[in-house]
Each structure stands twice: as structure tokens, then as C-alpha cells.
Amino acid sequence: MRMTAAVLYATNKPYSIETVDLDAPRRGEVLIKVGAAGVCRSDLHFQKGEASIAMPAVLGHEGAGTVQRVGEGVTMVKPGDRVILSFVPNCGHCHSCESGQPHLCDEHARTSGKLYDGTSRLHTLAGQDLTHMGKVACFAEYAVVPEMGCIAAPAALDFPQLALIGCSVTTGVGAAVFNARVQPGDAVAVIGCGGVGLNVIQGARLAGATTIVAVDVKEAALDFARKFGATHVVNARKDDAVARVQALTGGGAHFAFEAYGSGATTRMAVDMLRKRGTAVIVGIAPIGDAAAIEPVVLTRGEKTITGTYYGSAHPRQDMPRISEWVERGRLDVAGLVTRRYGLADINRAYEDIETDAVGRGVIVFP
Numbered sequence: 001m002r003m004t005a006a007v008l009y010a011t012n013k014p015y016s017i018e019t020v021d022l023d024a025p026r027r028g029e030v031l032i033k034v035g036a037a038g039v040c041r042s043d044l045h046f047q048k049g050e051a052s053i054a055m056p057a058v059l060g061h062e063g064a065g066t067v068q069r070v071g072e073g074v075t076m077v078k079p080g081d082r083v084i085l086s087f088v089p090n091c092g093h094c095h096s097c098e099s100g101q102p103h104l105c106d107e108h109a110r111t112s113g114k115l116y117d118g119t120s121r122l123h124t125l126a127g128q129d130l131t132h133m134g135k136v137a138c139f140a141e142y143a144v145v146p147e148m149g150c151i152a153a154p155a156a157l158d159f160p161q162l163a164l165i166g167c168s169v170t171t172g173v174g175a176a177v178f179n180a181r182v183q184p185g186d187a188v189a190v191i192g193c194g195g196v197g198l199n200v201i202q203g204a205r206l207a208g209a210t211t212i213v214a215v216d217v218k219e220a221a222l223d224f225a226r227k228f229g230a231t232h233v234v235n236a237r238k239d240d241a242v243a244r245v246q247a248l249t250g251g252g253a254h255f256a257f258e259a260y261g262s263g264a265t266t267r268m269a270v271d272m273l274r275k276r277g278t279a280v281i282v283g284i285a286p287i288g289d290a291a292a293i294e295p296v297v298l299t300r301g302e303k304t305i306t307g308t309y310y311g312s313a314h315p316r317q318d319m320p321r322i323s324e325w326v327e328r329g330r331l332d333v334a335g336l337v338t339r340r341y342g343l344a345d346i347n348r349a350y351e352d353i354e355t356d357a358v359g360r361g362v363i364v365f366p
Contacts, residue, residue: 172199174311
């Protein structure tokens with residue numbers, strides 16, 4: 001079939017809105033009519049060359065939509081089902097999957113940019129294969145995805161909310177709830193109040209943290225963070241962020257979440273900890289960026305540094321749970337959406353992400 005997609009041909013170039021060919025779903029695959037796609041900073045990293053992906057590519061990994069057609073052997077979904085799209089549609093049989101860590105699926109990584117059979121369903125009209133970002137590629141009217149990447153979605157939530165659950169909500173909330181396992185009474189710091197950081201704040205609040213310090217360099221972002229549970233805010237451009245967090249938390253945070261993505265903020269997270277505290281690295285730093293950390297700081301303070309990917313969540317189990325929390329009002333996802341675009345506006349959407357705009361932008365499809 002033919003459809004409209006946003007195609008990225010080279011780094012530091014705009015998206016090209018054009019007609020492309022999409023093959024029918026094969027065995028174990030599903031055709032999705034995309035309802036919404038999040039304008040996520042992770043895609044911007046690829047566009048700016050801060051992360052690597054084969055081009056030309058159809059990006060977009062944070063999406064939701066409706067099942068249109070299923071391939072042979074598909075049993076988990078049927079046409080008409082509303083689904084959240086997981087950008088790690090686990091294979092179910094690799095070491096990571098069998099070890100209970102499907103979000104770290106080895107086969108997904110091995111076949112990066114393609115579907116599980118190692119081929120693409122996306123092609124230019126000239127016949128050139130296009131890369132599928134995250135086996136989702138939802139900056140397009142339709143997507144062919146693995147069955148395991150389709151998570152049942154509640155009817156009460158609209159597609160923009162469901163799309164955000166597909167990445168930033170699960171990544172942020174999961175970092176606090178599933179990875180760090182924040183406990184009632186804990187003090188936490190969150191560095192970076194973008195889409196993921198705001199959800200770390202929500203996750204910490206949900207888990208019962210009593211002191212939640214939001215750290216950013218934009219006043220608008222800090223004001224917005226208060227709406228999602230930040231009890232204190234620190235402008236790192238105006239104040240010594242480490243000293244302020246240590247003072248506000250009575251000696252340092254139990255957990256410091258790095259949700260910006262840089263070596264400098266990773267070091268900042270470690271320095272904000274109290275003894276035996278844990279720095280949780282959530283943000284994706286540019287390739288080659290390093291953190292200058294003296295090992296003795298970890299030894300003498302018995303501090304821990306850990307990474308978390310996709311919120312350390314089990315998508316098929318945890319996305320429905322997160323969706324339920326949203327339905328019950330325990331998490332605010334609708335309030336995160338501050339900008340809506342059509343697919344033709346994608347380049348403006350990514351220009352906006354570099355401004356002082358707060359909250360999240362979402363591409364909505366008719």
C-alpha cells in the first residue's frame with residue numbers, strides 16, 4: 001500500500017513528507033493505522049547525529065493506533081483493537097527475554113532498524129529500503145509492527161495519551177517505580193524536566209517520596225514540574241544545584257535521576273546523593289560524551305550508579321498497569337500534552353522542542 005510518511009535522509013536535515021510504499025504484514029506482524037505519535041527528543045538525537053541510525057529512515061517510536069490487519073499466526077490482537085506500540089517488541093526466546101528482562105531483548109538489538117526477519121516493510125517509491133525506528137516507525141499514516149509490540153489499550157484514553165505511555169510515561173514512571181523502587185519518605189532529585197523527567201517526578205510522587213526536587217535551567221520547565229509533583233525546584237543556571245539539593249534533602253537525595261542525557265549531569269546526579277544513595281541514569285547522552293567521576297566518591301560514600309532503559313518495565317505487563325493508573329487519576333498524562341501537530345508540521349514540532357516550550361508535543365492523525 002502507499003501512504004504518507006516523514007522520511008529522514010541525513011543528519012541535520014529536515015524531514016521530507018512524501019509518499020512511500022508499505023508492504024503487507026507477514027507472519028507474526030500487524031498493520032496499524034497510527035492515531036498519534038509523540039514528538040520525542042530521542043528522535044531528535046538521531047536527526048542531529050548524536051545517536052546512530054541507518055538512513056534513510058522513518059523515525060517515530062512513541063505511538064498508538066488501531067489494528068487494521070493481522071498477518072499469519074497473530075493471536076493477541078484483531079482488527080479494530082486499539083493498541084499502544086512498544087518500541088522493544090521482545091522476541092520471547094533470547095537470554096534477556098527468558099531472564100525476565102524483555103525490554104533488553106537481544107534479538108531486537110540484533111535486528112535494529114528492521115523487523116525480526118531482518119528485512120524492511122518500508123520503501124521509497126524508487127524501491128530503496130527505509131529503516132524502521134524501534135520496529136515502530138510511527139511518523140507515518142500506517143505502520144507494520146511485530147505482534148509482541150502491540151499492547152492492549154483502554155478505550156477511555158485518547159491516542160495522544162496512549163502514545164506517550166508508549167515511551168516517555170513508561171520510561172519515567174518506571175525509572176522511579178520499577179527500577180529505583182522509591183519508597184515512602186524518600187528524597188529524590190530529578191535532573192531535566194522534559195517529557196521523561198516530568199514522568200520520573202510523577203513516578204516518585206506515586207511511590208510516596210516526600211521531597212522531590214526538580215532541577216532544570218528553564219524557569220518555565222520548573223514551574224511546569226510543580227504541576228506533576230515537584231515539591232521544590234532548582235534552576236541550575238542560577239544556583240549551585242548540588243548544594244541546593246543537599247540542603248533541601250537534609251544531606252543528599254536517596255535517588256538522583258539523570259533525565260537530561262549528558263556526562264556533566266550524570267556527574268551532578270552522583271554528587272547530589274547522600275551516602276548509600278543511587279544515581280539512576282535515564283537520559284540518553286550523545287555518543288562519545290563521558291562523565292568524569294572519581295571512583296573514591298563511590299567507595300567512601302557507598303554510592304551506586306545504575307542505568308535504566310524503558311523504565312526497566314515489562315511492556316506487556318506494565319503498560320496496562322500504567323494505563324490503569326492514568327484512568328484512575330493517579331498519573332496525569334493529558335496534562336503533559338501542550339502542543340498538537342499534523343504530520344506535515346513535523347519539522348516545526350522539532351523546532352519547538354528546542355525552545356522554551358514546556359510539556360509534550362504530539363502528532364495527531366485523522
